[in-house]
Amino acid sequence: MPSVPLSPRDRSDLRLLSWGAYAPLAELTGEADHRSIVDEMRLGGGQLWPFPIAPALSDDVASALSGASSVDLLGPDGELLGTVTDPEVYRTEPATDVKSLFGTDDPAHPGVAAVLEAGPWRLGGTAQVDADLSLAAPFDRHPSTPAAVKAAIAERGWQRVVFFQTRNPIHRAHEYLTKCALETVDGLVIHPLVGETKEGDVPADVRLRCYEVLLESYYPPDRAMLALFAAPMRYAGPREAVLHALVRANFGATHFIVGRDHAGVGNYYGTYEAQDLLLSLGQEALGVVPVPFEHSFYCNACGAVASAKTCPHDQSEHLHLSGTRQREMLSAGELPPPELTRPEVAIILQEAYA
Amino acid sequence: MPSVPLSPRDRSDLRLLSWGAYAPLAELTGEADHRSIVDEMRLGGGQLWPFPIAPALSDDVASALSGASSVDLLGPDGELLGTVTDPEVYRTEPATDVKSLFGTDDPAHPGVAAVLEAGPWRLGGTAQVDADLSLAAPFDRHPSTPAAVKAAIAERGWQRVVFFQTRNPIHRAHEYLTKCALETVDGLVIHPLVGETKEGDVPADVRLRCYEVLLESYYPPDRAMLALFAAPMRYAGPREAVLHALVRANFGATHFIVGRDHAGVGNYYGTYEAQDLLLSLGQEALGVVPVPFEHSFYCNACGAVASAKTCPHDQSEHLHLSGTRQREMLSAGELPPPELTRPEVAIILQEAYA
Numbered sequence: 084m085p086s087v088p089l090s091p092r093d094r095s096d097l098r099l100l101s102w103g104a105y106a107p108l109a110e111l112t113g114e115a116d117h118r119s120i121v122d123e124m125r126l127g128g129g130q131l132w133p134f135p136i137a138p139a140l141s142d143d144v145a146s147a148l149s150g151a152s153s154v155d156l157l158g159p160d161g162e163l164l165g166t167v168t169d170p171e172v173y174r175t176e177p178a179t180d181v182k183s184l185f186g187t188d189d190p191a192h193p194g195v196a197a198v199l200e201a202g203p204w205r206l207g208g209t210a211q212v213d214a215d216l217s218l219a220a221p222f223d224r225h226p227s228t229p230a231a232v233k234a235a236i237a238e239r240g241w242q243r244v245v246f247f248q249t250r251n252p253i254h255r256a257h258e259y260l261t262k263c264a265l266e267t268v269d270g271l272v273i274h275p276l277v278g279e280t281k282e283g284d285v286p287a288d289v290r291l292r293c294y295e296v297l298l299e300s301y302y303p304p305d306r307a308m309l310a311l312f313a314a315p316m317r318y319a320g321p322r323e324a325v326l327h328a329l330v331r332a333n334f335g336a337t338h339f340i341v342g343r344d345h346a347g348v349g350n351y352y353g354t355y356e357a358q359d360l361l362l363s364l365g366q367e368a369l370g371v372v373p374v375p376f377e378h379s380f381y382c383n384a385c386g387a388v389a390s391a392k393t394c395p396h397d398q399s400e401h402l403h404l405s406g407t408r409q410r411e412m413l414s415a416g417e418l419p420p421p422e423l424t425r426p427e428v429a430i431i432l433q434e435a436y437a
Numbered sequence: 438m439p440s441v442p443l444s445p446r447d448r449s450d451l452r453l454l455s456w457g458a459y460a461p462l463a464e465l466t467g468e469a470d471h472r473s474i475v476d477e478m479r480l481g482g483g484q485l486w487p488f489p490i491a492p493a494l495s496d497d498v499a500s501a502l503s504g505a506s507s508v509d510l511l512g513p514d515g516e517l518l519g520t521v522t523d524p525e526v527y528r529t530e531p532a533t534d535v536k537s538l539f540g541t542d543d544p545a546h547p548g549v550a551a552v553l554e555a556g557p558w559r560l561g562g563t564a565q566v567d568a569d570l571s572l573a574a575p576f577d578r579h580p581s582t583p584a585a586v587k588a589a590i591a592e593r594g595w596q597r598v599v600f601f602q603t604r605n606p607i608h609r610a611h612e613y614l615t616k617c618a619l620e621t622v623d624g625l626v627i628h629p630l631v632g633e634t635k636e637g638d639v640p641a642d643v644r645l646r647c648y649e650v651l652l653e654s655y656y657p658p659d660r661a662m663l664a665l666f667a668a669p670m671r672y673a674g675p676r677e678a679v680l681h682a683l684v685r686a687n688f689g690a691t692h693f694i695v696g697r698d699h700a701g702v703g704n705y706y707g708t709y710e711a712q713d714l715l716l717s718l719g720q721e722a723l724g725v726v727p728v729p730f731e732h733s734f735y736c737n738a739c740g741a742v743a744s745a746k747t748c749p750h751d752q753s754e755h756l757h758l759s760g761t762r763q764r765e766m767l768s769a770g771e772l773p774p775p776e777l778t779r780p781e782v783a784i785i786l787q788e789a790y791a
Contacts (some may be wrong), residue, residue: 262747267728303749345658393616395657
């Protein structure tokens, strides 16, 4: 039987698809859905869905699959993951698709680069996964499948649950907005993305320990929990915000925090583009209530974390350290002020940067 | 023409009715609506509405009105306010009505006491108000009619607007929850009740200066404004929470903050009764999204205001002063800690208590 080696990113997507995390998508995207998703952000059947989910094929593999009635899916290390029983090999147009998917074809954009690098060939069809795709240590300490996350929510008796997506360590500013959101619902799921990210992002295992210590020290266990979102990062801004919101309903979310320049990178997206898109789609289409937040900061005059919406004071009152300056401090063994980063979190970052 | 002298509370209700603040109610409640409101919390036509709005008549006035085709309404000082052109004089059952309206017939309850004191007779009909019922100084500094509040909101371009009802000065704990709510919408209207309150509540003119200085010092003027809600306080807990939420839509609210034991007094209502009722009625019935909040406090370990939902620390970390202790401090010329009350507000309360 012919076989297809999957990239780490494609394996991550296969994992989430097989877990039901990408519902309403149930199969690897075929050509018709591909075009409809790229052009309309919808499946052929009309349901909102932002990204094709289909493994990339090299030219060689694509021709080798010609006429195959079944295809093995292999992991990056050659391990057998499962089988596609009705394979559809088709050619896409990466160079133009990226303009719709990412709003740019700049190869410096990490999401664009990943699509261009994957080449034109894709594999659609019904994927039957036989391997155990559970996350390995240390990520097995927390629920990551939709079923496990929903069970953990049900156990806590939460009806209204807000999810927080992040690919960064949580500093005071983001702690503040998670808590603002939590105040008006029953529970909070800190749901960091732990799939593939770009070079320069803080590694997921370091972040994991930051989240763990933050939750232990600063959140009530009956109101907040950590769960993991194993998707790869696409950095596609508004369109990825749609993915992030939409799939959270599969994990039990009723509310979803959407930040400024959500899932953005560089200066490709407008500050409020993702928020505006989610608010215009609304709860009906997304299955969750989008909860937009501004950039927040510690203000000495307020004596609190605040945002431009809630603080009237001059910027000179605002405590601000650039990411670069914070990394310098941490590398040099200094702790940033506790108004910016909880000391328990800073110590973990310090060790990682040392 | 026979005339009816109105109590200050009844005049407040007439003012709001004439301003359109009590829509869908357009007329003084007649007997059929009275029964339906008391028994079902709905107008005879089925619309959600929690309290009869009809001036009380003494026995003497009630008999003098017999057969009148038109009735003058007089203010507490004898001034002519307007006319009821189709008067309906009817007898109610205060002793049993209060059980439905307030969940108690305890005459120690200030809202129950007001209804019992008003006696059984009420005047329904179409009220034509001729007098200028605008609020007098110092309350004329801020918008108070639905039209004026909506115009002020439109001027600021806010689409999503959360309203905060209060009958107390705003301490840090309530500032926190107004700001939490503001973070996820466009604007905040601090909308204190300035109609009749019970003995022992901080007078509205003192509170007004507290709100003004707080807004000037701690809220951005393009995101928060002060407007006045001239209704009398009923202390009816969940049922009054329905009134408070419902009528805010007439002032331009899209969201409404509902606290623990909202509009409660003493121990008559369950802590979450008002929140549960508003959440179960929902945006559809209320015309606003209810935004529930917990009791909040300053926590030394959090270094922030928080609630039981967002703070895991021991109560020994929580800064707490009883209302009595705070009043003692203020009377003695001491300022409570700034984590509890902004100094600008504390100074005004200090002067008032001196």
